[in-house]
Amino acid sequence: MPVSRKLRKVLFATGIGHFVEWFDFGLYGTLAAFIGLHFFQAEDPALALLSSFAVFGAGFVMRPLGGLWFGSLGDRIGRRKVLTTVIILTSGATFLIGLLPTYSQVGLLATVLLVLVRLIQGFAAGGESAGATTFLAEYAPAHRRGYFTCWIDNFGFLAFVAASGLVLLLTTVLGEAAMNEWGWRIPFLLAGPLGWIGLYLRTHLEDSPEFLALKRSNNTEAAPLYTAVTTERRALGFCIGFVVIKAVGHWMLQAFIPAYLTTELRFLTTQAYTITTFGLLAVAVMVPFMGYLSDRFGRRPLMLAGCVGFILLSWPAMGLMAQGDIVYALLAMLLLGICIAAFDGASCAAIAELFPTRIRFGSIAIAYNLAVAFFGGITPWFSTWLVIKSGNPLSPALFVMAAALITFLTVLRAKETAGLPLRRYVRHKKTRRGRPGK
Template identity: 40%
Template structure:
């Protein structure tokens, strides 16, 4: 059952729907910069994992302390299913723009709080407890970003460019790790080790405040999605969007989960684990590890654009199958190269993996959104997507490190990723093609 909640007059819809290239550029730039701010705040923790382990989880065993630090990294993902529910509901009820504004403020506040936290030496066990709380808030916020930003762009974009424009927005998630890595690299090389451990590590976190305010300003200058406005005016707001998703769109939620499984595992392996893998397992110095990881993420950025472009030409399904197949083939060779312990091999190995995964990431951002009607899009896609990110993305750094530790095999994480790639490829064989389908489904215009 649905009802109209203050539906706007038709004259209110037309200026937005016909706002042209200027409004579209504003929406895409706001979403892309919003993604940058959001994911900078979320991933900067991973690049400070070693010092956080020493300051918040003191232990006679450095490996145990590092695993504890990575476990807290994963804790942020525990809130993602809840965040998917909360922000999916808000996005489907009050609109995409207002929800995205709340998301970026929440993330910025939690990130700054981490930068201000006292250490274990100062307040004891309360320090790691507060760290966990901040990570939980970050996880809640991150849950709404990918589905919210991508949906906002998709619902403004012309049909024949949806894949590329969403991929462009989504690809900006690859740039914050580069900036965070280079910033940490700069700080660790400018400061003495004692100064970095004492206060320098806080700088990247404190930068979350101005970044969040800039992102908020940009987002407030955009208009609400035409698809959402049209749905609200014709069908009305759905009072229980998640219930409808579970009742009528179970298959679509399953596809969304599968696509997000490889997407999250690949992204958080590159951004959350590979620097640790190169330094701890492969014996590469930290500077080289950060530099090589930045090159890989830059490759992933451009590969995502290619994937999005191809999905507008040959379809989402074919491009996703291509990306999953290549990922399956290159996982093990990529890890073998990266594990050689020198800068050139690290760049080559990670770059190979980033190219394959980026090609897969590109069409995923739009494909799982097109499966759902506008009235439940953020709820249906957000929950299934974020459950997968909790299961596969949140565990990626910790599980990868654990597999190497338990098996003694440096390639253990590669076998795991290859297995996930194969399963996702099989599921994607049954994925419906949606690239020529309107985002306003018939169910949105009852």
């Protein structure tokens, strides 16, 4: 099979699987307002939403554990096998949410079951982004690695668009009363057939050429996580720093904003999902172009531009949303969307280029999921808490600006890696005699 055709097949199969994974995982954030009303006992919708976002964050707590488990497996037995496993777990758990009894039916048991299913989702998600990024980076040619790896985020945002668009469609067709009563279950139940599609595509792929080369030469790492922590601490630190604004930006746009528009700014449900659907679609469209630019001009300029954009535009964007006008709110989404698209266009390749092939999956899984668990997992909850405690609807912008500053300072210290070949082996430290250390 010609390389270009094979690469397109790999891109499509990996991307569709990633789409399914994040459609499943992101549905909870999209439907957080409905979940808050059905699984928690709270008279105030804002407090119910806060409880819902707390469980949303609980799923992220499991991501580092999933990253440890699946990352190690991915470096020892292969990327493809792990990616097929995580899609089974995530789709199955998401399907179960659509079948769970509510608080009014079984009381606290409903909340407990929701938390358990969300923990399974989080554990599985710990292997997805690291695996998909590793897989595509190891297939892509060096001079186009930014473009091909950024499609991971493109498919991820398209999944968010599909989730938001589906909720918008169902709310429009069924009405808010029916949607609140039983229609919210439909998107979760769709996870079953979608999961089978993603599973089929992934099982018909070969593993990455980089990993297969290591396997043929018997050079796979026996203890990849130990090796990563002992030899690649600097790279792990850079990866965590890169992911801070990536995590906050993603989950601010996908999970916090839809609920924020309805509960705090009093937009109609259909208006809120219209704003987020078109805003996220614009991000998805922009990401591949930004990936192309990162191959031409480097990873650092695009990532720095995204961070600066968040620092300068987050407060004005939240101010536009607070005007209560749908056009202004959509413009605000686009302003924030340009920032995350610029960053995402370069970040996947930059992260993959930090680590050698022998430990790439596990290293990304550790660092990526630690950053996402803390910064991404708390984003909806902490943003909602800031609004409640401060009484200022613009206060979540301060959190985004702080996250962008952390990543900005990290990128400033990083080296440019665009166009360089991927590292395959670990660079061990040398002793005083110049020999490799043990």
